[in-house]
Amino acid sequence: MSSTDQRAANDLPPGLGPRLVAFCEELRREGLSVGTSEILDAFEALETVPWTESTDFREAMAATLAKSQEDRRVFDLLFERFFFRAAEAEALRQGISEQNRFEPGGELDLDELREAIRQAIAEGRDGEMRDLARLAIAAFGRRGEGSGVVGVDVQRIRRTLGLQVQGRTDPDGHGDVLTLDRESLNQFERHLRRELERTLIERTDRLPASRPLAELDRALPTSPAQDLAAVHRAVAQLKRRLATLGHEQRGRRKGAIVDVRRTMRASLETGGVPLRLRHRPRRPRRPEIYVLCDVSTSVTSASVFFLSVLHALHDSFRKLRSFVFIERISEVTDAFERERDFRRISERISREGGVADVSGYTDYGRVWLEFESEISEDLDPRSTVIVLGDARTNGREPHADSFARLSQRAGRTFWLNPEPRLYWNYGDSVMAAYERHCDGAFECWTTKHLEGFVNVVAGGAPLTD
């Protein structure tokens, strides 16, 4: 290390170094690529900041270890957990307990507490929130409803206190009514969770086993119960990628045709001798895309996600026609073009899509027949057909021959299946029958899958040109 300031390094307590390396190990386990050079950088950075300041310490670590926004999110989750656990372990070892200090005197009035908490959350006072979280746990504990499972208790306490997120778009009456935005409510929940964990550790006198971050925290939010905004954040990223996709391939890659005018122009630099050939740049592929999206109940969780993807695609590809289907198929291109707001689009589609007939179960066979008779004249070798669905026919005739004809007319056909590949062709899934006719079938249940797929569509792999 090149630092002239060796003092800080010598002052490190014997335990910190190994502990930081252990922390980096945990980051690696969660999939961050933390190389030895990053760890060295982190140590070097820590030499120059006062690591007794928690923000400085944390930011210095983050700047050297977490190299993307996604990494940063994982880093924050882990950082919180790791040092919380470290502190608790130390407290256990030294037998420090705060059981006695923390037992509120008088009877707690739940309503008063509720009001105080709402106030603290609305104003975002962090320290107060923590104290109130403890009070809430104590009050709650006295009512004897604790289940001993942290996650369950957090939700119960929240419900008891009547804390809810208020929709931002709702007109909120007066200016000074307390609206709790999701962010600060989450913050309060984190306090609750942490304090509950602390009391649990004190009660049982040991640390619970450390688990990898739940997949739920990491993977795509797909279920409708989860926040739509989270889906959108994932798609917003994708949108940016889509907007510039294919550009980097254009760059300097030479086309096949020599551009005579530019070659002559360039030859002036070498005294009229055309030493360097200039080529015409290759034009990026502008695909015409047809997207068919299953919106039946068997894929409800995924279709929220798919619809929002569709929404994003509409912003990026000009020639895009979208269809939704359950038993019948219906074109929704207009809805997407007119409406900017995703929530309304999904409402409109469910209201006037006219895709459910009797049973509400997907009928792939019928959908292909309809699509073939109504739309297929428009398909040509330049068009790309993308199907989003799980290929579960509910035991009806799959009409794979009709699908085959469609894929023959279209230049490329892709299938995105929201189920992991493992489940394909089990039960009523007839994926194999369709996959045969596709240029590619992909499982698609994380943004990563999706991004990989988008790369293929927008010209990453030249399948037909």
Added chain:
Amino acid sequence: MTGNDTPASVVEVKTSLGEVGYLADEPAALVSYLAQRLGKPVLVEGPAGVGKTELAKALSRSTGRELIRLQCYEGLDEAKALYEWNYRKQLLRIQAEATTDPRGAESGASERDDRFDESERAGDEQPAGHAWEDIFSEEFILTRPLLAAIASEEPVVLLIDEIDKTDQEFEAMLLEVLSDFQISIPELGAVAARTRPLVVLTSNNSRELTEALKRRCLYLWLDYPSVEREMEIVRLHAPDLDEQLARRLVEVVHMVRSLDLKKPPSIAESIDWARAVLLLGADDLDRSVFERTISIIVKHRTDLDLVAERVGVKLAEQQAEAAG
């Protein structure tokens, strides 16, 4: 590294940035501090218009270093970023040499032959004219931003803007510059940095940068500031603006950002908007002022409709309440 101008603490960096008109938040100040202390490049990512480029400019102003800027675009190559041989000057030099060279006068039945002869000599008889030693010297190099930053006598701030617009080959080429602060020129050898530049790379995250590049950088994610901080920023740049009005204005901007727009308003645009409102002499942000000036922060047809519908209505409601 020169030790006299490295800052002693994060707070010092923060105040010096503040003095030149950039209100850095905690992470930004800390990373700028680390960059100066450790001499590492900083990779700044974030949505468009949160002050990524401005951070580099502010660093240059606060440290008194010159700013050298390399704007990236697709198709940017070494000749535009590193250095280029000055063909014209080299040619002139060769021609000058040829006319004074007696052998040049002997040959040359026709003009065409003459030129052919010359280019042949270029390939085969290098040692003949001593021009060949000369024309590949520093005199004939056109320095481009990267070489200029490396070769500068005074320490500089090097801004590599929108690195995500270039292709991966260019990134790979940058690695040598960023880790060793040197550039290899085949004819001259490696040019090493005399002083270590403070390097800031910005990216709009439109593509994933390579691990190798990220590994060599400190990482900073800049996001839209909170209402409080943005208010400070707006008031710093439009000091005559009434505090109450500034708050309203920033709150509306935040409201607009929370919508799903094609292009959410940047900080620079909220400053522009504040100035425009000031020019109009409005003392409150009511619906008419809003509608007249909205095009300053929203710049897409579809976005305009959405904003007018959502935010405009809300403003009208609030106005009615205030009145009633």
